[in-house]
Amino acid sequence: MQRITITVSDTPHPLAQDQNIDRIEAAALEAVRGGGDIVKVTLYGNRELAILVSPGVPITFEVAEVPEESRDDGDLDNPFEPDSAFLNDYLS
16 A cells, blocks of 8 residues: 655654645645635544644655554544554565
8 A cells, every 4th residue: 555754844754555646745835825814634643733834835745555453544633642653664
């Protein structure tokens, strides 16, 4: 499966498996064109990240093939602590 990482100002954030990169990119572009806005994404670990997207804030997207993680279902009411070797390998 594919894992998307969004990097904001040099800080990488792996997204939950169900996040739609096209929707996030469109929301980021709309925010920049509008002078700035908050774009919310769900992170790996079922946590929400609110990003203030504005002109001058560097944002990059990286897509990588990774093993599926059954706990990573995007359910913000059930966060989990990523404690697997998978995450350690993924974030290094």
